[in-house]
Structures are given as C-alpha cells and as structure tokens.
Amino acid sequence: MKLARAIHFDESDQRVFHSPARTGEWCIPGGFEFSNWSEADLSGKARQAFANGWFGLETSGRVTFVAVTEITEAEKTDLTAQLANHFVTYYGAPSVEAALPVAAEEITHMQELCEDHPPNTLLTVARELTDAGVKEAFRVIEPQEAGLDQFAIHGSVDEE
Secondary structure, eight states: OEEEEEEOSSSHHHHHSSSBOOTTOEEEOOGGGGTTOOGGGOOHHHHHHHHHOEEETTTOOEESEEEEEEOOHHHHHHHHHHHHHHHHHHHOOSOHHHHHHHHHHHHHHHHHHHTTSOTTOEEEEEEEEETTEEEEEEEEEOOOOOOGGGTOOOOOSSOO
C-alpha cells in the first residue's frame, strides 16, 4: 500500500506558501480547500497553493512535490482520523464519525494516484478553475536509476 510524503529540493516552498508542509509528512491533493473559491480568491500565496500545492496532513501546509512511499494500514487509519478531525475543526463537519467516510475517500484517492508507481516517484499537481469547478491534473516524474559505475571508484585496497 502506498501514499506520498512531502519532499523539498530547496527552500522555495518556504517562500511561496503561507504555510509550507513539513518535509516527510503524508500528503494528499487537498483540493477540497478550494471547492468554493473564485478568481477573486486567487492572488499571491493563495494562488500558489491553489495552482500546485499538495496538502500536508499534519500541518495543513502545502508542498510542491511529493514522493511515493509505502504506508502501513495503521498509519492509514491514523491519517484518516486526523483528516476527519480537520474536517470538523476547519470545515464544519458535524462530527468525526460523519467526516470519516469523506476522509477515507480522500486518502483512498491518494492511494490510487500512488499505487502504480514505484517508491520515490515524484508527483506534482496542477489546478485550474473551470465553469464546472476545480480541475486537477497530476504529473508523474519517475525515479532516475543510476548505474553503480557512475559513482563507484574502481580500484584495489590491496597494496601491490
């Protein structure tokens, strides 16, 4: 079973998002945050979060890249409960019990995005507003394999 974690290659996310996700935290697309947004909401750092930010499940922050990795059933259960609590706290869900199915659907959607990709595959998200609402598109960046001979120093430790 796979999900994805936030990954940073530089400090740019610290500057472009109001609240950046923490490196290594579990992430989902999080498009629900933008479900009732209009063009008027899209400026500055909010526009950047909308355009290409993944949602960090621990911090509610955003990140540009996520990397596919293995997840345990126990971790998935914990994340689902955490997201359900987030829906109650920030989106007015009537109870955690009522929010659990929606949270589970969000986590399952992310699993489906990750399932066919090997660990360390990078994913990006791109969003746009359409007449029908928010449209999301996902890009896959396969892990690069390097041959050992590109890094190994060939020689002998034996003195001759």
